[in-house]
Amino acid sequence: MRWVRDYKPQPQVQAWYRQALWITLGGNIFLVTIKALAAYLSGSVALYADAANSASDVVYSLLMVFGLWLAQRPPDLTHPQGHSRFEPLVGLMVTLSMTFAGFEAARASLQRFLIGGLAIEPGLPTLVLLFSAGVKAGMYLAITHLAVKLHSPTLQTTAQDNLSDVLTSTAAFVGAAGSKLVHPLLDPIAGFLVALWIFRAAFRAGRENLNYLTGAGASEELRHRIVEAAQSVPGVLRVHHLMTDYAGPRLVADLHINVDGSTPLVESHRICDEVIARVEAIPEVDRAYVHIEPDDWTD
Template sequence: MDRTRAVRRVGFVVLVANLALVAAKAAAWWLSGSIAVGSEAVNSLADVAYSLVVLGGLYLTTQPPDFEHPHGHERIEPFVSLVVALGVLAAGVGVIWSATTSLLSGDYGQHAGAAAIVVLVGTAVGKYALYRYCLDVADTHHSPAIRATALDNRNDILTASAALVGVLGSAVGYPVLDPAAALLVAVGILYTGYEIVRDNVNYLVGAAPPDDLREDILERALAHPEVHGAHDVIAHYVGPEVDVSLHIEVEGEMTLHEVHDIETAIVEDVRSIPEVDDVFVHVDPRELGEWKEEQEPA
């Protein structure tokens, strides 16, 4: 399946799943009055909101290149991810307020019953399936927005488990565990928001990619039999994709046609790395001595 269809399908699947979870958790909350289950319902409601944003954002990012966006629209994805993070952080703050109010007032809600337990266990199982599905698509198609969605689903596994602790605690006579579990839910929500912000800010500020990617680029350049050195390798994020520039050293007596063929081969090889978008290669005569074998390549 191509990238456009794959990422759009993820947005639709996650939206439908979150709508179903909101309905199930809201029903269990209404029947039980459990703060922990209620916090989970709020969490899923926030998930629905960001799912709508992600679905719309993924539609925009998968539009083909046009005159105003010759490199495509993938650079919108980090902004979509940050919108997801804002929704996640807002949900975390809301749950903290609810749980803190409950603890201060001593109103811990009622025993949630078997229905809430089934809903929370089902949430954990369903969210794990969504997490693996989203993570697989994000890794395959290098989508930060879908990775943000995967992180939120992973976090929901933990928060559902924390809510389940609160429900079971209420059932065995420790109702204070209910708002305490809600606070744990909130901590998990806030941490997920932090993770999403941390991962996507690098895409927006043009940070360098991981060292192993840069090493791969350098190895590919030096692997060409006519290349005697490489230096000034610069790789940085432009949105979720990587732009690369580097200098290579070749024999100074080569013809322009020969040098062009070498440059083209290296550009095509480096561009075949999935994360890489554009590659710019500057060719230097090796006689200039800009690259020294005894030094670490710059």
């Protein structure tokens, strides 16, 4: 009797994950250090807000390292289907850290707004923000490339967070530069915009990870792809039942297929294996379970 699901180590996959983690963690620690120092020296609240965002990214990175390490552990008797649900669980913890960063950015911006703003001398803040935007753009491209290879929703979310950071750094740059050239209130206004971007990213990440944890099903488009993959196997007459739900960040698909009732058992078993192989070849699907029934049997 098999007590746990089959597991085959994938060294290349693990190497790609390590690369993504080093890029994310190293880049965010570097950026929060230079932003915090520049914010302290310049007094820019927009830069402070952006530094708070980068601080949440460091926490995000550390939790992501821990979560992906747990999620990639092989199945065992305590978790016979694997540990993939740890990934979205850590994602919710990350969402809380992002929300705190947004609150801190909004609080600092409100305080600066109530005192009428402060003109920030151009130079260090603007240079740091432009540099940060460039680094984040590079991180976005690198993580997106790895996310596509790994079909990882977590890395896709991280890549989108990097893209949002490009926009927030740009907003903070406009605020810091505009506080001197246009009006001092532009600096806290830009800080508010940064906070809104953080809250938006936290909301989207929280909603996505809750779907993974609560067993949400596949989209209609993905369900059609699963049915088409199964029905492309010679011998499959139709799929009359499909149920999907997320087990962590990837799907489990349960299918009932109809075949000719006179098909020999050995051939039926081959058809079943081929359906499983084609469905599990879909990047979003982790595993598939197939039940074979004779033609016209729809229970």
